[in-house]
Amino acid sequence: MTQKVFLVIGAGAGIGGQTAARFAQGGYHAVLARRSDEQGLHRLVGAIEEAGGTASGTLLDAAADGTIEDLVERTERDIGPIEMVLYNLGAQIGTRGLANTPHRTFELGWRLGCFGLFRLAHALTPHMVARGSGTILVTSATAAVRGNAGQHGHAAAMGGRRMLCQTLNAEFAPQGVHVAHVVVDGSVDAPDTLGKLLGDRFDDYKAMKGEDGVIDPAALAETYWHLAHQPRNCWTHEVDVRPFSDVPWWNDNPDPKIAT
Secondary structure: OOOOEEEEEOOOOOHHHHHHHHHHHOOOEEEEEEOOOHHHHHHHHHHHHHOOOEEEEEEOOOOOOOHHHHHHHHHHHHOOOEEEEEEOOOOOOOOEOHHHOOHHHHHHHHHHHHHHHHHHHHHHHHHHHHHOOEEEEEEEEHHHOOOOOOEHHHHHHHHHHHHHHHHHHHHHHHHOEEEEEEEEOOOEOOOOOHHHHHHHHHHHHHHHHOOOOOEOHHHHHHHHHHHHOOOHHHOOOEEEEOOOOOOOOOOOOOOOOOOO
16 A cells, blocks of 8 residues: 655755654654664654654665665655655755865755755656646755855755756646755754754853754744645745844854754
8 A cells, every 4th residue: 555755855854854853753654865874763753653653764875876776766656656855965064165165065065955856856847747636845055045155055056956946847837846945044953954053052052042042843834834835826935044132144154153
């Protein structure tokens, strides 16, 4: 018996894992894919199953040729139709001046930030178009709409991601496929990303930001759920989210220590 599938590419313990859990709670089989940490992947799958949902996980090098395509085809064949997908891979390579940004590093950011989404859409949209429906959710960052010094690779990758979402919408929305680009304009309480970046300063940073000053990935998962279940007469194609106390991206960055 096939199941309706929610696929997450970039299923860490923050946004990806929490969104997978939310969709599993809503009746989808969550397929979680991440680059490394097999034990962490098993913990996420186990937590979803303990909560009464169904899930499976796989390690995936999304930068390698053919991996995303193979995952889509295996999932469609062996588990069920991918009705919804979250592309949640980051492309942050740190703050680097141009002279300290090697070609190889820039290209890796582009492969993860932009080319991977292109490959996912290339593999998945034929299935969605054939079914007349589908949703592609895309996590993005402030760098998609504002290029800061030292963010050459990240801004180029995320800006390309944003434009790709627009071109995908232009082609596939009339065929029933909803693409939603989510600008995460703030720090996320995620141990796999911000937690690793800050290390033992993570708790101090959250305390400095104050109550509700850092995005809760479980709360953000509710935004993804809403986007994925909008009636097609009122689709949202882009949204930006941030904590209530943060200055929005179109103003000055209040915290230059954190590259968003």
